[in-house]
Amino acid sequence: MASGGSDSMKIALIPKEIREKTKSCFECGICTASCPMAELLQPHYNPRILLQKTLTEPEKTLNEDTLWLCAWCYKCYERCPQGLKPPEIFQLLKNEAVKRGFLEGFERAVSKIADVPLSVISLYTCFHPERANISVEKVAEALQKAAIIEEQIPGKAEANQRKKIAIVGSGPAGLTAACELAKAGYPVTVFEALPQPGGMLGKSMPAYRLPRKALESEIQLLEDLGVNMRVNQKVGKDVSFEQLWRNGYKAVFVATGAHKSRRVGIEGEDTKGVVDALEFLWKINMKEKITLGRKVGIIGGGNVAVDAARTALEYGAREATILYRRSREEMPANPWEVNEAEEDGVKLEFLVAPSKIMVKDGKTTGLECIRMELGELDETGRRTPIPVEGSEFSVELDTVIVAIGEEPETSFLPREIELDRGRVAVNPITMETSMKGVFAGGDVVTGSATVIEAVLAGIRAASSINQYLTKLKLEGGAY
Amino acid sequence: MTEKEAEEAPRIGVYVCHCGLNIAGTVNCEAVARFAATLPNVAISKDDRYTCSDQGQELIKNDIKEHNLNRVVVASCSPRLHESTFRKACEDAGLNKYLFEMANIREQCSWVHIHDKEAATEKAKDLVRAAVAKVALLEPAIETEVPITRNALVIGGGVAGIQSALDLADTGYKVYLVEKEPSIGGRMAQIDKTFPTMDCSICILAPKMSDVGHHPNIVLLANSEVQEVKGYIGNFKAKVLKKPRYVTDECSACNDCTEVCPVTVPNEFDIGLATRRAIYTPFAQAVPSTYIIDRGICLNKEGIMACDKCIQACERKAIDFDMEPEPLELEVGTIIVATGAEVYDPSSLTNYGYTRYQNVITSLEFERLINAGGPSGGNLIRPSDRKIPESVAFIQCVGSRSERGNPYCSNVCCMNTIKDSLLIKEHWPDVEIHVFYVDIRAFGKGFEDLYTRAKEEGVIFTRGLPAEIVEDRKTHNLWLIGENTLQKELYKINVGMTILSIGIQPCHDSDTIQRLCTLSRTLDGFFMEAHPKLRPVDAPTGGIFLAGCAESPKDIKDSVTQASAAAARAGILMAQGKVSVEAITPKTIPENCQLCGLCARVCPYNAIAVDKERKLVEVAEAACAGCGTCGAECQFEALHMRHFTDAQIMSQIDALVEEAPDEKIIAFCCNWCAYAGADFAGVSRMQYPPNVRIIRTMCSGRVSPKFVEHALSRGVGAVLVAGCHPGDCHYINANIQTRKRVEKLWKKMDRLGVDKNRLQLLWASAAEGEKVASKAKEMQATLKKLTPEEVEKGKQAFAGS
């Protein structure tokens, strides 16, 4: 074909501005080296090469399975010197592939994902084929084809190791490590504080994202592998950390996530009608009855705020408004989720900060707010919001949901384990903590992040624990 | 030519230049020339391949004589490029040079409408018509000459400033060298060795510094600050504040005082890697060598003497706590700006852990670390345990070539790393060295050899930058995690120390110097030259020159080359001893003057005085810069702005809207920023709608409301007034008046029911071609929605203007 023809195709596939900006990629490789999927599917998945291909041979990428292997964690964007957003560029081509009926790439991708632990969960929570209009049925079909489910019933792994391993927390990080270590033949026990395993996936993640069946069957797979799942066992309460050693565990993996909701620190925060987002979502997931007012305000700008807002609408609120103190560009929430929430009817108010909960007769009646403007860049590279004097105003609300971030709860850990700004400090290569034999990973180390990062942390930890228990020197240095 | 001749009926010669294919490739030059021949007063009209060539100029000269021409129009490139060339040709043929006018059909026509040949040709015709209309009204003028003060001011005492100062002083001019730090020397004094020759940096710099200190023609003002610059080419007045050192020239640099001083702080010169006292000298070779007391940390505060240790220790009685800041007023003819640059601060790149990990340092810190005069006595040690690391890594392009840092290549960091790697190999051959890069830029004389040598010495070059540095908390070794993009493999490499090859960026306070000297800056923040190719060391403001890293990131050799060039350029001016001032100052018309004094109030230079007693308004020609703000303010036509008269500008407007006025945008652009920006759009071949017609004024402050009203009364689609950014005005702050006038016009349009979107105000710097182009596009979109009724409304509203 004449080059002119393919050129005009390129124009059709990716809008000009995005294409021009993408050309600033100077192939430093930082994205690939930051990408959890690149590490999990090494060397098959390489976002840098894929990005280049979208520029040079966009047509060819339409059939690539790699197009579907991005897990939307935005790690690449966080560090890309050019501020490029590979997941969003890939999305444009996915849309086109689906439009043209090219689904082979997707199907091949699903069978690749099958190589990743918790593959079904991550397919729903990370890869988001639905964003390219791939229906749930199509996903199920692809899963069937990839035969993930059959393949993954390997039966109980042969217990050829004697050293016992304790895993604290049954979120994706804990489950992944359990899976890998059980496969390697170790006796693994998972301690979970809640009545059901799954971590945030079961606790607060909305069911519209992750079908409960998918979670349950993954957990069943683990139990089939021989993992000992002990629910209602909170380490630090039902069993002390020290006791784990006494009970003969030779290594511990701490994967307790980030479940402590940050408080806004304003007057009236303890009034009835003010709830924290994790708890709100949890109650919904537990099918507990909740009383939502007509008008719900959600304070925060992350994914949890967005999920809470959408869920509130789903469960009877007439109006759900997200109040965020910076502007749309600064929102940490995935832009996709934000757009979808808006389509659902969620309202967004930017550059506002709450200053007081308004209370009448012990009930929440509204929120006093102040307008903000953006000032200088702070250390995270975002512009700091500063209050505009005299811009106070109030909004009427029946319920206020607080979703301004989650932090790990670490009081149950022994003192020897060093913390870094409230999170467990580890060597991110080996996941080793400052205490011998104790490893940590997932949200408890990173603060609230994503499933795929938790999975990767579980894999890294499992490999280090294996090295540690077989007395190999840890590759990646000590803590 | 005598005045009598000029008053004769105009006989205009028009020359339409092809500029090879630069213009002729888009504009039908023959058609434009044929069209010009039909215009009033045009005696002859020709098109020519290269009008600026000798032959082209000869043609004009011959025609002037042969056809008795008394006006000339050249339609070619920007007047900012060749006006002086053609004016000279006219002068050679005996025609007063003010009887010449240019039509810019290249930068503002053929280059920006490449794909629309027809519209470009029509536009070129319009522009020629306007030039012909204006030229007919031009008047001959004699330029006044002003003497040039034969002193120079050099701002910044890095290697560039030092070189400029020495060159000028050696030529015989008096030079004031102002340096804000206690010593001259700049970055070069901090560097250990210099690429590509691996000379010891301070060893080659120190003699030059000392020459500066001893030169009879140089007044060295260290620890000083330029606070104000007034005046114009040849006649600047600069206010400099010489801050007190609290140590007199009696100081013999014996160091007795520092030994007793009880206060210790990190030393800026060693970037905090070593310490100094409150009384100190920044480094051993400092010039002036006189010590200085840092009153910020000295125990003696505000008149309370809590410590006299240094006073006691000083045998020469050189310490004087009563020293006062000394304000100086310097009269200079030329200024060289050599304020250098700063380095990028990598702390915001959290993935590299700079400041969090002890063994991650910057390349500048490394220079101090490895320097024999530095904190470690020249030993390669790493900060965490002061041991020689077994391996080190360099990371390139930190803060350069990226959206997160600065967009440009910092020019010196590749070679600096290669130099540093060779230095390590020379003394510690067993140290393993990794260089992580994206591109190695080794383009200069001797550079590639050095690069090859580094590879031969075993330095390992890996393409692909680390995504993250992880510290091993026990050993403080560092893991570098990245992708080798040539091998398409992830790497995880353990090293003892990492050096971030940080980029160079404009000084954080360069906006002050920019304002003081009315300079322009390019988008990357460095000072802009008058022409990137042909006047690379001239600032756009006459009499001011640029040298060194202040203009762009560069190495020492280029800084010195540029410094000598700047000195030569300044020297040429001063050798001439005089400079002629353009005859664009106003003349008063006493009959019309009502003595209202509005003109005097808006003049940024206080060049107009109202003498109520003698019933006179007087213009001090030497002080007047010719911005024309007064002319725009006068309601009574009592100020005649020479070469930019009301009548001349009105005639341009009329000529431009003769056909299809409602489809056109008249843009008034100031010479320094907006017009230059439009030229830049042309040079960059940015494409924008061809219906924009630019009229050049010296300053946007010249744009009188009646010009805008007149254009609207003639049914023009839209009007743009464009000038320098507030604060960047080349006439101090004349553009404040521009804004006021446009705002008033908006109100008036509102009142009269005329769509005020039809008048737009734009601030665009000379580097912001893109802004000019996108404004044109935006206005084109408004034009499309314009109804004939609306046009008529505007015509009626401003009828008679």
Ligand SMILES: Cc1cc2nc3c(=O)[nH]c(=O)nc-3n(C[C@H](O)[C@H](O)[C@H](O)COP(=O)(O)OP(=O)(O)OC[C@H]3O[C@@H](n4cnc5c(N)ncnc54)[C@H](O)[C@@H]3O)c2cc1C
């Ligand atoms: C509402 C919501 C929506 C989200 N949506 C997405 C999404 O769409 N995609 C995505 O990638 N990520 C999403 N996330 C983030 C994702 O859920 C987390 O990043 C991930 O679950 C972290 O895994 P983890 O294993 O580190 O911790 P968790 O999943 O938090 O699991 C930790 C577990 O440890 C248990 N535990 C805590 N302390 C103890 C103790 N002392 N003893 C025993 N057990 C203990 C907890 O009960 C919990 O079950 C969402 C998060 C929330 C809150």
Ligand SMILES: Cc1cc2nc3c(=O)[nH]c(=O)nc-3n(C[C@H](O)[C@H](O)[C@H](O)COP(=O)(O)OP(=O)(O)OC[C@H]3O[C@@H](n4cnc5c(N)ncnc54)[C@H](O)[C@@H]3O)c2cc1C
């Ligand atoms: C880490 C590093 C290593 C380098 N290595 C090499 C090398 O090996 N070889 C090489 O050729 N080049 C090297 N360079 C480049 C070299 O440093 C520059 O080319 C050179 O210093 C430029 O000189 P300058 O005079 O323009 O600016 P500077 O050296 O920056 O000097 C500017 C001076 O102006 C003063 N100043 C600033 N603002 C004002 C003001 N408002 N009023 C008064 N004074 C002011 C400053 O205090 C300073 O003294 C290196 C640069 C860096 C950062």
Ligand code: SF4
């Ligand atoms: S990090 Fe950015 S610049 Fe580097 S290779 Fe990836 S997309 Fe390109």
Ligand code: SF4
């Ligand atoms: S978003 Fe995450 S998974 Fe996708 S390419 Fe970037 S780093 Fe990889």
Ligand code: SF4
């Ligand atoms: S007077 Fe100030 S400078 Fe002198 S020794 Fe004391 S503290 Fe130091």
Ligand code: SF4
């Ligand atoms: S000189 Fe080299 S290291 Fe410096 S910015 Fe340019 S390419 Fe990068």
